[in-house]
Amino acid sequence: MKFKTFIKLFFLIIVIVGAYAVYNSKFFERNPPEVEIYMSINKKDRVELGSEAYWNPNKKIYVSVSDDTGIRSYKVSAVTSDNVVVFDKEEIVLDKPKEKAFLLPKPEIKLPDGIKIHYKISVTDWSNANFFSGNTTVKNLDLIVDTQAPIINIVANSYKITYGGSALLIFRVVDNGVRSISVSNGENDFKVFPFMKEGYYAVILAWPVQNNFFNGTITVLDKAFNQKRVSIPLIKDMSVRYRYSSIKVKDSFLNGKLNELVDTVGERKPESFSNNIEKFKYINETIRHKDEEIIYKAATEINYNSLFEPVTFSAFLPLKGSVVVGNFGDHRTYFLGKQKISKSMHLGLDIASVRNAPIILSNSGKVVLTELLGVYGNTTLVYHGFGLSSLYSHMSKFEVKPGDEVASGTVIGFTGQTGWAFGDHLHLGILVQGHPVRDVEWMDPKWIKSNITDVFLKAKNTIEGINDQNKTEKY
Ligand SMILES: [Zn+2]
Numbered sequence: 001m002k003f004k005t006f007i008k009l010f011f012l013i014i015v016i017v018g019a020y021a022v023y024n025s026k027f028f029e030r031n032p033p034e035v036e037i038y039m040s041i042n043k044k045d046r047v048e049l050g051s052e053a054y055w056n057p058n059k060k061i062y063v064s065v066s067d068d069t070g071i072r073s074y075k076v077s078a079v080t081s082d083n084v085v086v087f088d089k090e091e092i093v094l095d096k097p098k099e100k101a102f103l104l105p106k107p108e109i110k111l112p113d114g115i116k117i118h119y120k121i122s123v124t125d126w127s128n129a130n131f132f133s134g135n136t137t138v139k140n141l142d143l144i145v146d147t148q149a150p151i152i153n154i155v156a157n158s159y160k161i162t163y164g165g166s167a168l169l170i171f172r173v174v175d176n177g178v179r180s181i182s183v184s185n186g187e188n189d190f191k192v193f194p195f196m197k198e199g200y201y202a203v204i205l206a207w208p209v210q211n212n213f214f215n216g217t218i219t220v221l222d223k224a225f226n227q228k229r230v231s232i233p234l235i236k237d238m239s240v241r242y243r244y245s246s247i248k249v250k251d252s253f254l255n256g257k258l259n260e261l262v263d264t265v266g267e268r269k270p271e272s273f274s275n276n277i278e279k280f281k282y283i284n285e286t287i288r289h290k291d292e293e294i295i296y297k298a299a300t301e302i303n304y305n306s307l308f309e310p311v312t313f314s315a316f317l318p319l320k321g322s323v324v325v326g327n328f329g330d331h332r333t334y335f336l337g338k339q340k341i342s343k344s345m346h347l348g349l350d351i352a353s354v355r356n357a358p359i360i361l362s363n364s365g366k367v368v369l370t371e372l373l374g375v376y377g378n379t380t381l382v383y384h385g386f387g388l389s390s391l392y393s394h395m396s397k398f399e400v401k402p403g404d405e406v407a408s409g410t411v412i413g414f415t416g417q418t419g420w421a422f423g424d425h426l427h428l429g430i431l432v433q434g435h436p437v438r439d440v441e442w443m444d445p446k447w448i449k450s451n452i453t454d455v456f457l458k459a460k461n462t463i464e465g466i467n468d469q470n471k472t473e474k475y
Contacts, residue, residue: 028129029125031125033137034137035064035121035123036065038064039053039225051142053144055145059225063101063103066098069126070093071096071123072093072134075090076105076120078107081115081116086111113145114144117143119141120140120141122136146222149222149228150174150220150221152220152230153174155172155458156458158452159235161205161207162237162240163236163237163238166438166441168452169202169232170195170200178222183205183216183217185206185207187208188211188435190203196459202386204387207236208437243330249334261283262282268282280334284342285344295429297434298389299389299391300433301368302368310453313448313452313453314362314445315362315448316442319351320360321353322426323351324351325352325425326350348428349428349439350426352426356396357415357426360409360410362408363390368382369402372419373393378398378418380400380412380413382406388430389430390429390430390442391428393427394418394419395416396413396424397413397416399411399414400413430442
């Protein structure tokens with residue numbers, strides 16, 4: 001190789017390596033700025049906006065940008081769908097911040113609801129890439145102006161709700177883009193059921209006996225985060241009193257049945273407890289709570305997505321010729337001698353007739369649970385629609401299995417004394433979205449008629465009446 005060629009080659013290599021180094025240095029960095037556009041809801045939840053969103057211009061939209069070489073400039077323009085420019089500004093940033101956040105500028109004129117504004121946000125960094133002009137990120141965002149809060153109309157409701165009891169509510173929501181509907185009793189949230197026609201919803205509410213107050217509200221949030229909240233017009237009946245009973249725990253129970261229950265649960269050996277009180281609390285509190293969680297889960301994991309028609313419920317009367325042997329809502333305190341050892345709440349009604357009596361289903365439904373539980377024993381749960389389920393416990397025998405669709409009149413099993421039970425009886429629970437409620441209401445045909453059936457009927461007539469009016473206007 002000639003010396004000249006060698007020199008040429010040497011310089012060529014240096015130029016290539018040098019160019020490569022410069023190209024890969026920050027000087028020519030090619031990562032465009034990151035741009036995030038979001039709204040801040042309740043000051044804690046950040047909702048990132050995609051390419052289209054509903055917007056109440058009174059609510060702030062944040063643009064947060066970041067880049068390793070620093071932000072050089074940003075430009076925001078906004079045009080309406082008929083190409084009227086409502087905003088156009090460019091800002092040069094001199095101090096090269098690596099991160100910057102600014103508010104998305106509002107249009108300078110008031111825009112009517114429903115109008116769509118096309119925003120274009122361009123952000124450029126301080127890199128020397130692209131012939132020293134930097135890297136640019138462009139975000140396009142269509143915002144539909146919506147300043148109207150949703151409208152909520154109560155269509156029909158039960159006259160009152162009793163402490164521990166249930167009530168039905170049907171309402172209508174008017175809005176061009178509903179984000180969420182939540183119904184609350186002040187303590188628990190309830191799912192709503194789409195009812196008969198778009199925009200109408202039905203919900204059976206519960207005032208659980210564990211809650212000292214009822215404060216019913218419907219809250220609707222639309223896609224622009226406009227919120228409307230109304231209170232539910234139910235008279236609150238506090239006149240019902242639940243029993244407080246003291247129960248003396250016998251030694252024969254502690255040394256007999258209690259060990260049997262611990263064995264049935266199968267998680268701990270009876271010998272693993274340091275004393276009988278600990279063992280008693282384990283069954284009465286830990287296992288009872290666990291059973292109730294299983295029941296709650298089975299009663300609430302129900303999927304629905306269609307429009308629902310009114311349902312005519314019959315009184316729940318599962319045993320022929322039965323008598324009540326234990327009341328709903330009993331606050332039970334257990335004593336060993338003079339010592340208080342544990343507490344529990346009786347969340348159903350105990351009824352008894354003969355041994356191994358057939359349990360008859362009063363309303364059709366779908367079996368969602370058949371399981372041997374620690375305190376509740378052999379338990380069947382049937383779902384009847386609108387969040388309502390019925391629970392049958394201490395059974396001796398199951399006659400149905402999960403997934404079965406069962407008609408009213410079907411014998412679903414037989415009474416017994418499995419779990420924590422003294423003598424053959426049926427523990428009947430009525431659950432509203434998993435919350436146990438006063439059985440006596442759902443066992444009373446008069447209560448069902450005036451609080452459920454008539455309310456459904458009133459709502460149906462109102463909704464269909466609106467249909468009829470529309471028809472007359474058309475022709
Ligand atoms: Zn019971």
